[in-house]
Amino acid sequence: MRLLNKLLIIIFVSLPVLVLADSFKTSEAYPEGQLGKMIRLGEEVMSKTDTHDMTKDLVGNRLQCKSCHLPGKDGKPGTFPSLGTFIGTAAAFPAYSSREKTVQTLQDRINNCFMRSMNGKRPIIDTEVSIAMAAYITWLSEGTPIKMDAKRPVNPKYSEFWVKNAKKFAKLQKKATHLNYLNGQKLYIQKCSVCHGKEGAGLSHFPPLWGEKNGHWLSYNTGAGMSKLHKAPVWIQKNMPLGQGGTLNDRQVADIALYINAQPRANFDLQNRLQDRNEMGYYNSKIQSEKHSVRSNFQDFGLNVDEIRGDKLIP
Numbered sequence: 251m252r253l254l255n256k257l258l259i260i261i262f263v264s265l266p267v268l269v270l271a272d273s274f275k276t277s278e279a280y281p282e283g284q285l286g287k288m289i290r291l292g293e294e295v296m297s298k299t300d301t302h303d304m305t306k307d308l309v310g311n312r313l314q315c316k317s318c319h320l321p322g323k324d325g326k327p328g329t330f331p332s333l334g335t336f337i338g339t340a341a342a343f344p345a346y347s348s349r350e351k352t353v354q355t356l357q358d359r360i361n362n363c364f365m366r367s368m369n370g371k372r373p374i375i376d377t378e379v380s381i382a383m384a385a386y387i388t389w390l391s392e393g394t395p396i397k398m399d400a401k402r403p404v405n406p407k408y409s410e411f412w413v414k415n416a417k418k419f420a421k422l423q424k425k426a427t428h429l430n431y432l433n434g435q436k437l438y439i440q441k442c443s444v445c446h447g448k449e450g451a452g453l454s455h456f457p458p459l460w461g462e463k464n465g466h467w468l469s470y471n472t473g474a475g476m477s478k479l480h481k482a483p484v485w486i487q488k489n490m491p492l493g494q495g496g497t498l499n500d501r502q503v504a505d506i507a508l509y510i511n512a513q514p515r516a517n518f519d520l521q522n523r524l525q526d527r528n529e530m531g532y533y534n535s536k537i538q539s540e541k542h543s544v545r546s547n548f549q550d551f552g553l554n555v556d557e558i559r560g561d562k563l564i565p
């Protein structure tokens with residue numbers, strides 16, 4: 251009995267200390283003055299990107315940055331300690347990007363997620379909202395030693411991880427057939443549709459994965475990393491089903507990504523997206539023409555989307 255009492259006392263005394271220690275780690279104080287305000291603005295925008303006054307006109311879907319850069323326990327976008335985290339990201343910039351064949355700043359990189367993952371337009375570099383988002387990511391990266399990346403503009407912790415795993419999935423996807431599509435569909439219904447909906451349109455605060463509603467696209471376009479058959483499984487395997495990252499094997503996650511990315515989503519035509527230069531600002535890229543569709547994303551792996559789906563519904 252005395253032993254039990256002692257144990258109980260120890261637990262009650264240490265519990266608040268543990269809880270406090272945790273909150274100290276995750277919610278460091280914002281810097282004072284204007285800088286702190288900008289960081290907070292960046293954080294807010296990344297949590298409400300499609301509805302926030304400063305960004306809603308730049309977004310062409312129903313996603314937020316936090317839809318893929320997941321919030322951690324503190325609820326802040328990009329603090330979940332996994333692939334997609336913003337903690338340490340700023341330390342990789344300026345970084346080379348082979349997609350644009352130029353060295354990019356953090357603002358550039360953020361803006362490219364607007365044009366692709368958010369199916370929208372690039373905010374103009376050095377406008378308040380662009381600086382605010384870069385400030386937020388830089389704040390989350392404080393203390394990470396600068397290590398500019400000469401190969402790709404990604405979080406330093408996951409730079410090699412992306413390449414290694416994308417290569418692995420590319421091999422698997424090249425051999426995909428209609429049977430893999432059917433398996434992906436079955437798994438999607440079992441493991442994903444409770445939150446993302448049977449039609450991929452999302453449910454309440456669970457984000458959409460594909461399709462359109464009232465003439466508006468709901469999710470990322472065909473130029474986004476997530477639309478690529480070898481990249482989506484890397485992210486999904488680490489992060490989904492929500493709270494159960496790491497539970498799906500390579501085959502399962504490759505087939506689910508095949509299924510999701512064989513559904514309708516917006517085409518990407520760089521020329522179109524850059525048409526209004528005044529609105530868009532300077533675009534830092536040596537590649538000035540780039541086009542993607544669901545069909546071409548499958549062709550990139552030697553696959554015919556009609557054969558994979560078993561119909562001719564993709565235009």
Ligand code: HEC
Nearest residue numbers: 313314315317318339359360363367403404405470475476
């Ligand atoms: C549909 C998912 C998705 C959404 C939404 C999204 N991103 Fe990303 N983002 C990615 C993926 C995937 C990568 C890395 C892989 C790549 O480069 O193709 C990435 C990379 C980045 C990077 C480079 C550093 C890193 O972590 O690898 C930054 C910075 C970034 N995104 C910012 C943003 C911001 C800001 C928003 C909101 C405006 C946003 N992203 C919205 C999927 C998304």
Ligand code: HEC
Nearest residue numbers: 316317318321441442445456457458459486490491492506
């Ligand atoms: C318990 C609910 C839940 C389940 C189950 C779930 N997800 Fe998610 N998923 C989320 C939430 C929530 C987010 C966005 C995170 C945020 O906004 O906080 C998300 C984000 C995503 C995204 C990026 C954003 C977008 O809409 O494109 C993809 C891709 C995704 N999930 C795929 C899957 C796949 C594939 C499965 C099944 C293997 C799955 N999810 C299962 C809740 C879920």
